[in-house]
Amino acid sequence: MIGCKVTEKLIAENWPDILHAIATMAVGIMPPSQLLKKFASYPRQHELVLALREIGRIERTLFIFEWLLDTDMQRRAQIA
Numbered sequence: 001m002i003g004c005k006v007t008e009k010l011i012a013e014n015w016p017d018i019l020h021a022i023a024t025m026a027v028g029i030m031p032p033s034q035l036l037k038k039f040a041s042y043p044r045q046h047e048l049v050l051a052l053r054e055i056g057r058i059e060r061t062l063f064i065f066e067w068l069l070d071t072d073m074q075r076r077a078q079i080a
Contacts, residue, residue, distance in 0.1 A: 006054050014051035021048065 011018070024030045039049045067073060 006058055007050075008054075010047070010051050011054050014048050017048045018051060018055070021052075 021035060025032055025035065039046055042049075
């Protein structure tokens with residue numbers, strides 16, 4: 001991981017809520033923008049937000065690894 005370690009325990013504890021949020025967005029019950037507004041309204045950070053941030057850090061790290069290994073992807077980005 002580039003940066004600090006991922007808090008796996010936080011992801012595991014909130015996994016059912018993460019799946020529920022994903023399913024809600026996938027079915028179209030709640031758009032992602034509305035979910036973000038809901039999280040922003042909390043006075044302090046919600047545990048689900050912290051868990052989603054950890055997952056985002058994992059995704060970012062995987063993308064960086066893919067970027068470093070794929071010269072064609074780097075070339076296409078520089079052309080644009």
